[in-house]
Amino acid sequence: MAIAPLSSSKLSASNSKSQSCDAVIIDGKQVAADVIESVKSRRAMADIVPGLAVILVGNNAASSVYVRNKSAKAEECGFASQQFDLPVDTSEQEVLELINSLNNDTNIHGILVQLPLPKQIDSHQVIQSIAPEKDVDGFHYLNTGKLTTGDTNDALVPCTPAGSIQLIKSVMGASELSGKHAVVVGRSNIVGKPMASLLLQENCTVTVIHSRTNNPGEICRQADIVVAAVGIPNFIKEDWIKQGAVVIDVGINRITTDEGKTKLVGDVDFENVRSKVSAITPVPGGVGPMTISMLMQNTLDAAIRGKSLITKES
Numbered sequence: 642m643a644i645a646p647l648s649s650s651k652l653s654a655s656n657s658k659s660q661s662c663d664a665v666i667i668d669g670k671q672v673a674a675d676v677i678e679s680v681k682s683r684r685a686m687a688d689i690v691p692g693l694a695v696i697l698v699g700n701n702a703a704s705s706v707y708v709r710n711k712s713a714k715a716e717e718c719g720f721a722s723q724q725f726d727l728p729v730d731t732s733e734q735e736v737l738e739l740i741n742s743l744n745n746d747t748n749i750h751g752i753l754v755q756l757p758l759p760k761q762i763d764s765h766q767v768i769q770s771i772a773p774e775k776d777v778d779g780f781h782y783l784n785t786g787k788l789t790t791g792d793t794n795d796a797l798v799p800c801t802p803a804g805s806i807q808l809i810k811s812v813m814g815a816s817e818l819s820g821k822h823a824v825v826v827g828r829s830n831i832v833g834k835p836m837a838s839l840l841l842q843e844n845c846t847v848t849v850i851h852s853r854t855n856n857p858g859e860i861c862r863q864a865d866i867v868v869a870a871v872g873i874p875n876f877i878k879e880d881w882i883k884q885g886a887v888v889i890d891v892g893i894n895r896i897t898t899d900e901g902k903t904k905l906v907g908d909v910d911f912e913n914v915r916s917k918v919s920a921i922t923p924v925p926g927g928v929g930p931m932t933i934s935m936l937m938q939n940t941l942d943a944a945i946r947g948k949s950l951i952t953k954e955s
């Protein structure tokens with residue numbers, strides 16, 4: 642796995658592309674704010690109040706912060722948000738009963754169960770119990786099936802991969818994206834697999850590498866686009882990155898610095914990688930804010946679809 646890093650002089654000599662000393666730092670906060678503006682105006686035009694239910698089980702500190710941020714953003718968009726804070730010893734049956742009642746609540750259009758769940762609860766059972774048309778995380782089989790078969794028009798697409806694609810598109814046109822080699826690092830159901838499907842949809846050549854991959858660095862170095870979703874700080878080093886690549890860092894790792902402060906970092910060795918890429922997302926301020934914006938977009942889409950169904954039926 643250890644590959645000697647190329648010196649940058651060697652690279653510039655062997656690469657026809659210009660040295661990208663001035664990499665674009667993709668402003669995820671700005672793109673996310675643009676998505677929110679569009680959600681607000683579409684909501685007002687549709688004249689509806691989308692209802693979002695967020696369920697949090699237990700008191701994981703990071704989860705509490707994320708859930709609060711999601712509820713606050715929903716309110717800002719003109720949604721009605723309901724937050725359910727359940728104790729850490731809640732049974733699976735109790736969660737299923739709550740979801741059942743939200744599935745039947747016509748004022749609720751989106752249901753999100755914050756992951757991870759405490760160990761007595763089977764998250765698989767919980768996710769599959771959410772009505773697919775309210776599954777704003779896009780984790781239900783019906784939505785993952787629609788995504789992998791390319792039926793993305795009425796699928797609810799997982800928020801982090803959907804946001805990541807949008808960030809790629811903010812620096813690369815659709816025609817430019819077509820035919821590019823994208824390497825997804827990580828194969829989770831939440832990010833890696835749906836990300837691969839979305840990139841295929843954009844006509845990329847897609848490789849998914851993971852913890853059992855032989856020669857991951859060699860493969861990653863061929864990538865025009867790298868999406869890192871492994872959950873390990875500084876996992877992606879400079880010598881894994883091809884000159885001029887676009888790098889999307891999905892990692893959210895809370896680390897303690899030498900000075901004893903906690904700090905949020907991604908999966909990419911940002912300071913060393915940035916001189917080599919054409920564009921890169923920072924952490925924080927990259928993919929994270931997009932995840933929340935795409936959740937609002939999914940909730941609005943679910944509410945608009947729900948309204949048109951009712952109109953059709955009546």
Ligand SMILES: Nc1nc(=O)c2c([nH]1)NC[C@@H]1CN(c3ccc(C(=O)N[C@@H](CCC(=O)O)C(=O)O)cc3)C=[N+]21
Nearest residue numbers: 707754755756757778893925926927928929930932933
């Ligand atoms: N059912 C479910 N759906 C999720 O979408 C989901 C989940 N469970 N469990 C946890 C992860 C994590 N996640 C994040 C969302 C926003 C930021 C975010 O806004 N991050 C900011 C920084 C926030 C901070 O400072 O802590 C940023 O990167 O700039 C991060 C992480 C959604 N998740």
Ligand SMILES: [Mg+2]
Nearest residue numbers: 827828851852
């Ligand atoms: Mg993995």
